[in-house]
Every structure is written in C-alpha cells, then in structure tokens.
Amino acid sequence: MRITCPICGERDIREFTYQGAAVALDRPDPEAGDEAWDHYVHLRENPAGRTRDLWYHSGGCSAWVVVTRDTVTHEVFDTELAEEAKA
C-alpha cells in the first residue's frame, strides 16, 4: 500500500504510523458521559469496504493525514491533512 501525503507526495506505507478510525476528528465533550466516551474510545463501525482512518507521517513531515481507503482491496481513494478535515 502507498499513501499520498498531502505535503510530501506519494510514499511507502512504511513511512506512516496507523492510529485507527478517524473518530479523533470528532472528540466528545469531557462531560458527555461514559456511553459517548465508550463509543469514541472502543466501539467501532469496522467496515469491510470504504473507511476513513488517521495516519501519522512519522517517517516524513509529521503530519496527521486522514486517509479514505478500501479495507477489502487496500485501494486509497483520497488523503487530506487532519487539520483541514477537521476545520
């Protein structure tokens, strides 16, 4: 798998560290209650197909990248900087 970093361009997957589903873009309020936090920290949609997840370009520019990809074919559809996806 190769991932296109929005800053550095297309790079080998070895340059990236996987963080998980892109739920971190939608962090609940600290007082939202244990159910909301359980959803955020533990429960996952875990799709077979299109998914959005967060990758850290640890071997490159240190950017957090939101990757839209297919978990069945490993095809990467789209990448964007997390700070822009969140905005």
Next chain:
Amino acid sequence: MRFSGLRVLKEGLTGNKGWRPHWRDPEPKSDYDIVIIGGGGHGLSTAYYLAREHGLTNVAVLEKGYIGGGNVGRNTTIVRANYFLEGNSQFYSHSLKLWEGLEEDLNYNVMHSQRGLINLFHSDGQRDAFARRGNMMNSQGDDAILLDREGVRKELPYLDFDNPRFPVYGGLFHPRGGTARHDAVAWGYARGADQRGVDLIQNCEVTGIDIENGKVRGVQTTRGAIRAKKVGIVVAGRSGQVAAMAGMRLPIESHILQAFVTEGLKPCIHHVVSFGMGHFYMSQSDKGGLVFGGDLDFYASYAQRGNLPMKEHVMEAGMALMPMIGKAKVLRSWGGIMDMTPDGSPIIDKTGIDGLYIDCGWCYGGFKAVPGSGHCFAHLIAQDRPHAAAEKYRLDRFRTGYGLMDEEGTGPQHNLH
C-alpha cells in the same frame, strides 16, 4: 462410523469402499431451538458441546462458505496455556485440558502434538518477566520451566546464540504446549456435532437478524428465513458486520495477520519456538513444512492478504534467530482477518438483546481456544449464565473499565495489541 485401527485395516484390505462422508449436507429447516452463525472452529465446537454437554440437538450451524474454509484451516496451529492474567490463565488452562482429551472424545485424530513450546528471552528484564509468567502458569496448575542459555542449547542447538544484537539468554519452556492439525479439528467437531443431530448448513450466509421487542426471533439467510429461540454469533473477523445486523456496535477492529509455510523439509524443528525480540514464531508440520508467523500488519483490513513490510520483518527476525532456515523456499503466505479487541482479550457474553449471544474478539489467538470457547459459549447459551472459566470475558468491560485483561500491558486501546 467409528474410526479405529481395525477399521483402517479392514478398509485397506477391501479397497477403501466403506468410507462415508463425515457429516450430512442437510437442507435448512424453518425452525430451530438454537442457530449458531459461523461454522468455523468456535462455531462447530459450540454446536458440539451444546449437543454433548447440554443435550440440545435441535441446533443449526450456518456457514457462509464451507466447513474448514476460514481461519480454522489457515493458521499456525499452536496450542498453549501460557497466559498471565487471571481470567485468561484459567480459560486457556481449561481449553488445554479439553485439548488433551479431545481425540478420544471426538474419536478423531486431530494430531494434537504436545511437542513443547519455548518462548525465548534476550535480556535480563525479559528473563524476569518470563520467570514471573512461569510462576503464574505453575500456580494455575499448568506447566512452565525456566531454561537458561545452556538449557535452551540442549533443546534448540540450531539457534544463533551469539547474535550480536539479540543474544539468547534463555527461554520459558511450556512442555504441554504444541500444535494440532487445524483442518482435522474443524472436521472432528463437525462430525461430532452432526452425529448428535446438529444440522451443518454450508453456503448459507446470514443477511439479517430478526428482533422483536428486544427478543431475537431468528435470522434471514441466503437460503431463506430460519426461526430460532436463541442465536449465537461466532464469526471472528466478520463480527462487526453481523453484530450490525442486530443494531450493535462492537469494541472490535478487524486486522490482518500473516503466516507462511515453506516447502517440506526433513524434521529439524522439534518444538514451537518464538523469538523474543521481533515477531517470529515457528513450528514444523508433520508434512515437513516450516510454519511460521509474525505480527499484525497493524491497520484495519479485510483483504485476506498482507503487505510486504511485515513479510520482511518476519523473514528478518527468522534469519536473526535461526540462520539455518535461510535456504528454505517459502511456498505460500496468507492473511487471516483477526477480530481485535482494545485489550487483546476475547468476549463471550450476552448482548442485551434477549436470546442473542456473542463470542468474538479472539484476536490472533483463536485456534488454541477452539475447545474452550465452544465449551464456554455452549454453557452460556444453554444455561444463560457464564461458565466459570470464561466469566471475565464481559462485553461491557471496556465501558466500565473494570476487568480489562491487557496481557501485553500496552493499554486498553485499539491498535496496540
């Protein structure tokens, strides 16, 4: 049909014309007491123990592919009980005891071979951790022997003991650990369940779960609707999709774990051996192939094939530990879909929907758990309360934070195990 040495002799002398299929291929009925979704190792053993231990035989196992076609037929076949934490250690101890009586129980040769498992360590700190683990295993009633460097050399003379980066300091020896023939485990349980009246329905994919007023009523499948009083979900890497049919979201991410096998070689690796400084573990199959595996690829995937970086890591680790395997040719590799939980330990529990039960989250350790998981899941379904050996495998432990079983001590968070 009962298997015996005499029977083999008789069939051999009469042209092997008397062998019959080991299980029927029935049409699904419209109504069962219990439906098990998933005909993998855990689903088959659940059905077997429902019939054998609880006398429940109006049971169907629904399998979307064929028996033995999933992870149960493609894994590194290791059987062990060397867990540390309470909850896990009693469960795997229970499972290993079931393994030890399994062939007699099933009247089926699953080639369970207690050839011994050695986890190597390469530093003082690792030795201390393994000594502690060994003490826990012994106090659980299982077996562990701490080997020093010379002790390991006697058992595994072929290791690179003086590797400059990762010298071998010793190993934790688990004599009752070993391997089993994975396909035969699936076939043996399938045959045992079928003989007791369980219907094994192959090529039957579940497409929906019928729930009325918080109670399960049955399932929709590609072979029609089937009513059931109780439904058990035991579908490993597909847990997320099947649970979604019941409106549930699980603490599970599906990841790929790769494994490899070489061409057949003369016997040279007599144990299960694991490296302590990289993800590599190996045994030799009875056909002679070196069977070895590594770590997850570490990103969510259903591709059933891995990427090159983990292949490289596993091969490098293998060469660092036992350079003699360098000329063996790798025949094939594969990737299985693993249902990873945040703490790396499994779930056997009720779901909050009346009559719906779930057994999942076996991560990369499901094979050795096949007897124990089926035994405990059958108990839960039949008696509506957890079996003592699996009472810590609660679904809500992540929400409450109570009773987490994080063997690696890396934190109860996805993607760390």
